[in-house]
Amino acid sequence: MSKIDFTGRVAIVTGAGAGLGRQYALELAKRGAKVVVNDLGGTRDGVGHDDAAANKVVEEIKALGGEAVPNHDNVATVKGGENIVKTAIDAFGKVDILINNAGILRDKSFTKMEEENWESVMGVHLKGAYCVTRPAFENMRANGYGRIIMTTSGAGLFGNFGQSNYAAAKMGLIGLTNVLKLEGEKYNVKTNVIVPVAASRLTEDVLPPEFFEKMKPDFIAPAVLYMCSEQCQDSGMIINATLGYFSRSAVMTGPGVIIGDGTKIPSPEEILENWDKIKSLENPKYFNQLPEMFGVLGPLL
Numbered sequence: 001m002s003k004i005d006f007t008g009r010v011a012i013v014t015g016a017g018a019g020l021g022r023q024y025a026l027e028l029a030k031r032g033a034k035v036v037v038n039d040l041g042g043t044r045d046g047v048g049h050d051d052a053a054a055n056k057v058v059e060e061i062k063a064l065g066g067e068a069v070p071n072h073d074n075v076a077t078v079k080g081g082e083n084i085v086k087t088a089i090d091a092f093g094k095v096d097i098l099i100n101n102a103g104i105l106r107d108k109s110f111t112k113m114e115e116e117n118w119e120s121v122m123g124v125h126l127k128g129a130y131c132v133t134r135p136a137f138e139n140m141r142a143n144g145y146g147r148i149i150m151t152t153s154g155a156g157l158f159g160n161f162g163q164s165n166y167a168a169a170k171m172g173l174i175g176l177t178n179v180l181k182l183e184g185e186k187y188n189v190k191t192n193v194i195v196p197v198a199a200s201r202l203t204e205d206v207l208p209p210e211f212f213e214k215m216k217p218d219f220i221a222p223a224v225l226y227m228c229s230e231q232c233q234d235s236g237m238i239i240n241a242t243l244g245y246f247s248r249s250a251v252m253t254g255p256g257v258i259i260g261d262g263t264k265i266p267s268p269e270e271i272l273e274n275w276d277k278i279k280s281l282e283n284p285k286y287f288n289q290l291p292e293m294f295g296v297l298g299p300l301l
């Protein structure tokens with residue numbers, strides 16, 4: 001089995017002052033990575049800030065003999081993102097690994113979802129990934145090496161009552177990944193996605209107590225570390241992880257049906273008639289990028 005080693009690698013982990021991010025930062029450092037521990041240190045719903053969150057994890061890493069520096073910027077601003085990346089470059093000279101992990105929750109049923117709760121969750125999860133990834137991607141591209149992790153959620157992939165803001169932001173990260181997977185290809189920059197389920201302050205009132213007890217963040221870190229490694233040659237993977245269970249999710253497309261010959265516009269009644277075939281997911285296909293989808297139109301073009 002080839003060893004996963006991060007000696008000489010520089011990693012940024014956002015939201016690494018607690019929960020999953022802290023676990024990733026500790027495990028990366030134990031395997032030789034120099035780590036920027038970013039955390040704003042606010043509340044679960046994204047209010048306030050406290051430098052102690054990131055500082056404490058840096059101390060933990062140093063106590064284990066590792067190398068780390070803290071950063072307290074907000075991922076949700078362009079300036080914050082640039083400063084997080086600058087922290088890595090100033091301290092360690094480059095960025096090899098970026099784990100977009102910072103997160104908050106503001107759950108409300110949709111009609112009660114005011115703009116402020118929508119914007120703040122979008123800001124941290126989706127804009128936050130843009131703000132930090134853009135300057136990091138630039139450095140990785142220049143160095144011809146990079147490993148980026150996005151953090152999505154089952155709430156977005158499958159749906160979860162009361163989390164419309166969070167689910168929408170988390171699915172935005174899948175679209176972003178689909179494009180970065182293509183734009184990073186030439187430069188050996190791989191972007192993959194983790195779908196964790198783990199005990200943290202975000203899930204303490206979401207997971208049933210008996211699940212919460214068992215679902216330690218430790219179970220997620222191995223999949224994230226692998227996807228951050230040189231050995232990982234895949235890009236665009238969406239990987240579920242919890243408790244030792246690992247699997248891939250993907251957007252798949254059913255076989256569909258062709259109505260007409262590409263010149264006659266089908267009627268809504270023909271859609272009604274063919275609805276079962278249109279929505280069928282039997283023998284689905286995976287398209288790695290948009291133009292591949294045109295392949296199925298063969299007889300119509």
Ligand code: NAI
Pocket residue numbers: 014015016017018019020021038039040041042043044046053073074075076100101102103104124128151152153154195196197198199200201202203
């Ligand atoms: P957590 O609350 O323990 O950790 C999130 C960290 O992000 C906190 O330390 C917080 O201070 C930091 N943070 C929040 N806003 C920030 C900002 N604007 N800038 C910098 N740092 C900020 O929660 P957990 O569970 O460890 O979450 C980590 C990620 O995993 C999040 O993106 C979350 O949405 C995602 N996730 C977690 C699941 C779980 O089961 N715990 C399930 C699915 C997704």
